[in-house]
Each structure stands twice: as C-alpha cells, then as structure tokens.
Amino acid sequence: MLYDFSLAILVGRAIALVIGFTIHEFAHAWTAYRLGDKTAYYQGRLTLDPRAHLEPMGIVLALIVGFGWAKPVPVNPRAFYPNEQRGLMLTALAGPMSNLILAFLFGFLTRIIEIIGLIDNNSFLYITLFTIVLFNIVLFLFNLIPLAPLDGWKILNGLLPRDQAYQLMQYERESTFALLLLLMSGFFGINVLGVIFSPLIRLLLTLTIG
Numbered sequence: 001m002l003y004d005f006s007l008a009i010l011v012g013r014a015i016a017l018v019i020g021f022t023i024h025e026f027a028h029a030w031t032a033y034r035l036g037d038k039t040a041y042y043q044g045r046l047t048l049d050p051r052a053h054l055e056p057m058g059i060v061l062a063l064i065v066g067f068g069w070a071k072p073v074p075v076n077p078r079a080f081y082p083n084e085q086r087g088l089m090l091t092a093l094a095g096p097m098s099n100l101i102l103a104f105l106f107g108f109l110t111r112i113i114e115i116i117g118l119i120d121n122n123s124f125l126y127i128t129l130f131t132i133v134l135f136n137i138v139l140f141l142f143n144l145i146p147l148a149p150l151d152g153w154k155i156l157n158g159l160l161p162r163d164q165a166y167q168l169m170q171y172e173r174e175s176t177f178a179l180l181l182l183l184m185s186g187f188f189g190i191n192v193l194g195v196i197f198s199p200l201i202r203l204l205l206t207l208t209i210g
Contacts, residue, residue, distance in 0.1 A: 008124045010063060012131025017062040018050050020099055020136050021070035024143075025053040027098035028073040032091045037079035045073050072149070085165060089158020092151040096143040100204075103136040107208030130209060137204045141197050147179040148172045 026048055029040035040046055045053065053070045062068025080087025110129040113119050119126040146156040153175060157165040185192045 008127035009131050012128040013063050013135060015128070016132040016135035017059060017068060018054070019132070020102060020139050021058070021062075021068075022048060022050045022053050023098045023102060024095040024139065025070050025073050027094040028075070028091055031094035032073065032075050032079075032087070035080055035087045035090060037076050037087070037091070039076045039079070040073045043074060045071075085158045085162065088154050092154035092158070095151050096140045099136040099139040099143070103133050103140065103204065103208045106132045106136070107210070110209050133209050134201070134205065137201055137208070138197070140204075141200055142193075145179065145182075147182075148175040150179065 025045065029046045032039070033041050033046055053073075055069055055071050058068035058070055060068070075088065075091055077084045077088055106129055110119075110126065110133065113129075114126070119129075143150050144152040144155070146152040149172075153172075157168060160168060182192050186194070
C-alpha cells in the first residue's frame with residue numbers, strides 16, 4: 001500500500017508538471033502575443049508542446065521534492081507600448097491563473113468520477129488526481145509571491161504607479177535574495193512558506209476537490 005501511495009504521488013507529479021508547467025508557460029506566451037509581443041512566438045514558445053517549455057533539472061526536482069521550474073517565456077516590454085506595465089502585469093498573471101483553472105478542472109473531474117463510484121479516497125487514481133490538483137494550487141500560490149523573479153513581482157509592479165514601480169525595480173536583486181531565504185528557511189526548521197500557504201491550500205483544496 002505504501003508503494004502504491006508513493007507511486008500514485010509520483011505519477012501525479014509527473015502528469016501535473018508536464019501539464020501545469022506547459023500550460024503555465026503557454027499562457028504567458030499567448031497573452032504576450034495577444035497584447036502585441038511576438039518574442040515568444042518567434043522563439044517557438046507559443047505552443048503546447050511540453051518540449052518547448054520544460055527544463056530537465058526543474059523536472060527532476062519537481063518529481064523528487066514537488067518543487068521545480070520551467071523555461072521562462074521571453075517577454076519584450078517595449079512591445080506593449082504605451083502600456084508596458086499593464087502588458088507585463090497581464091502576461092505575468094496569465095501563468096498562475098492557468099494553474100488555478102487547471103486545479104478546478106481536475107478537481108471537478110475528480111468529483112464526477114467519485115460521485116459515479118469509480119474511485120474512493122484511498123484509490124490509486126484518486127491520489128494521482130489529488131496530487132495533480134495540489135501541484136497546480138501550489139504553482140498558483142507560489143508564483144503570486146511578490147518577489148523576483150516570480151510572476152507576483154511583475155504583477156505588483158504593474159499595479160503600482162509608474163514612479164513607484166520604477167523605484168521598486170531597483171531592489172530586484174534584494175527581492176530575489178529574500179525569495180532564496182524563504183525557500184531555504186525550511187532547512188532551518190522554520191517553514192515560512194508552509195505557514196503562510198497552508199490555510200490557503202486547504203481552502204482551495206476544499207473548493208476544487210472537496
């Protein structure tokens with residue numbers, strides 16, 4: 001049973017990272033394209049082919065520890081002129097929102113399958129689907145952290161007045177360092193992100209998968 005449980009989580013992570021990362025990066029590329037930036041299109045990133053978006057090391061870490069990354073989509077802010085801030089914000093927001101939508105879609109699928117009696121809470125399929133939902137919820141929340149180089153940093157800059165956004169951008173390096181400290185906090189027994197995200201994850205799991 002323990003082996004099946006672990007295998008189900010591994011399968012769920014594999015499916016989730018391929019779908020979640022691919023859709024996330026495609027959403028960035030598609031939104032940028034719609035707003036006038038064809039950089040990602042010319043570099044072959046406006047596609048649902050996972051090979052264009054997945055990063056080998058990010059995949060390995062996602063499978064092992066549940067955290068990883070994909071190749072960032074290139075964006076040219078000047079292509080959004082005269083609404084550079086708005087364009088960057090909408091392009092950044094598209095990625096996390098795509099993961100939230102995926103979480104609801106897979107959560108709905110899980111509920112339907114459970115209602116018709118094909119799975120129960122301890123079945124291999126349920127654990128796999130639950131992992132897919134959870135993975136996308138975590139991707140959604142994590143990427144909204146307002147620290148560089150995450151999407152939340154670009155969203156925050158897009159919401160601020162131009163002068164304040166420019167001043168904030170001067171601290172991008174410090175912001176990245178703060179993110180690294182947050183990620184490393186777990187190694188010192190202080191899981192800051194876990195404390196912050198746990199209530200939100202429980203809420204979204206309730207809303208998506210029940």
